[in-house]
Amino acid sequence: MSLLDDFVAALEQGKEAISAAATSDALEKVRVEYLGRSGKLRDLMARIKEVAKEEKGAVGQKMNEVKDALTGLLENRTGELASSAPSGPLPDPTLPGITQRRGTRHPLTQTVDRIAAIFERLGFSIADGPEVEDEFHNFDALNIPENHPARDSFDTFFLSNDKILRSQTSTVQIRVMEKIAPPVRIIAPGRVYRPDTVDATHFYGFSQLEGLAVGEDITFADLKGTLGVFAREMFGKDTATRFRPHFFPFTEPSAEMDVSCIFCQGQGCKVCKRSGWIEILGCGMVDPNVFLAVNKKRGTDDYDPEKYSGFAFGLGIERIAMLTLGVDDIRRFFENDLRFLRQF
Numbered sequence: 224m225s226l227l228d229d230f231v232a233a234l235e236q237g238k239e240a241i242s243a244a245a246t247s248d249a250l251e252k253v254r255v256e257y258l259g260r261s262g263k264l265r266d267l268m269a270r271i272k273e274v275a276k277e278e279k280g281a282v283g284q285k286m287n288e289v290k291d292a293l294t295g296l297l298e299n300r301t302g303e304l305a306s307s308a309p310s311g312p313l314p315d316p317t318l319p320g321i322t323q324r325r326g327t328r329h330p331l332t333q334t335v336d337r338i339a340a341i342f343e344r345l346g347f348s349i350a351d352g353p354e355v356e357d358e359f360h361n362f363d364a365l366n367i368p369e370n371h372p373a374r375d376s377f378d379t380f381f382l383s384n385d386k387i388l389r390s391q392t393s394t395v396q397i398r399v400m401e402k403i404a405p406p407v408r409i410i411a412p413g414r415v416y417r418p419d420t421v422d423a424t425h426f427y428g429f430s431q432l433e434g435l436a437v438g439e440d441i442t443f444a445d446l447k448g449t450l451g452v453f454a455r456e457m458f459g460k461d462t463a464t465r466f467r468p469h470f471f472p473f474t475e476p477s478a479e480m481d482v483s484c485i486f487c488q489g490q491g492c493k494v495c496k497r498s499g500w501i502e503i504l505g506c507g508m509v510d511p512n513v514f515l516a517v518n519k520k521r522g523t524d525d526y527d528p529e530k531y532s533g534f535a536f537g538l539g540i541e542r543i544a545m546l547t548l549g550v551d552d553i554r555r556f557f558e559n560d561l562r563f564l565r566q567f
């Protein structure tokens with residue numbers, strides 16, 4: 224075969240190799256194989272000395288044609304590959320999609336919201352107060368005497384500059400009455416703090432919900448009626464309530480309210496310690512001394528104990544959440560363990 228024929232054959236082979244190259248790497252290999260320093264065209268060119276003198280011109284021309292043709296084809300194919308090539312592996316449409324997990328409210332927030340919704344339907348609005356408090360709002364105005372054990376550092380966190388962390392939401396009763404004249408109908412959910420030893424039912428910070436209603440002719444019957452509605456809405460329509468006499472400095476008379484055990488319907492079980500009853504909250508009629516302390520602070524006698532009366536109550540949110548959601552350890556609420564939280 225003449226050198227001329229070899230060039231023609233090289234062009235044909237090169238064309239095929241170029242169109243067969245499926246990736247830019249494969250194409251680059253073809254380029255090196257044909258046009259590279261020690262590529263096929265160079266090898267053929269080296270054989271020009273074998274050719275007769277009068278044929279050298281024609282062979283040289285053929286060589287240039289082949290080189291230009293291959294260069295052009297390489298460029299085209301490079302463009303084709305660049306526009307059609309997916310970058311990286313093709314996505315697999317049969318794989319399951321990525322689910323966006325929807326968050327939920329914390330079980331304590333859910334519990335507060337449920338309780339608040341019940342009282343809001345009964346005409347109570349939501350009030351708020353600071354967690355860093357003074358002794359006046361946490362104790363004095365609530366008729367808690369100077370020497371009361373609740374004022375011990377065993378029972379209350381004392382901060383510097385005469386401040387404390389509130390140990391009960393009853394502070395908000397005072398804060399609200401300082402601001403507005405009667406009538407009052409508020410609930411106040413919020414955090415409270417006590418230096419308790421942590422165990423399955425105690426934590427150094429927890430939540431309470433306080434309630435206060437003040438007006439003319441408010442009686443213990445109103446207290447019982449209101450809290451009875453709450454108990455039935457919260458724990459089921461057949462829930463019974465009972466009020467046991469108790470003592471709180473800021474209410475007189477005072478009581479603790481029990482509900483019939485929601486686990487055994489009052490039959491007696493492990494949770495209610497065979498009594499059939501579960502204690503839910505403290506309550507009572509606002510002590511006139513509380514009204515007098517508020518009047519003194521306001522510099523008015525708007526809260527005239529002869530004209531106005533009221534009832535108050537306070538409950539522990541975690542305790543109610545544990546009962547209604549079936550949680551056996553208060554610490555679970557504060558660990559931010561998603562395996563726990565996602566159950567609610």
Ligand code: DAH
Nearest residue numbers: 391474505506507535536537
């Ligand atoms: N503050 C009380 C406590 O932390 C709960 C309480 C009892 C609140 C009776 C009240 C009430 O408003 O009337 O134990």
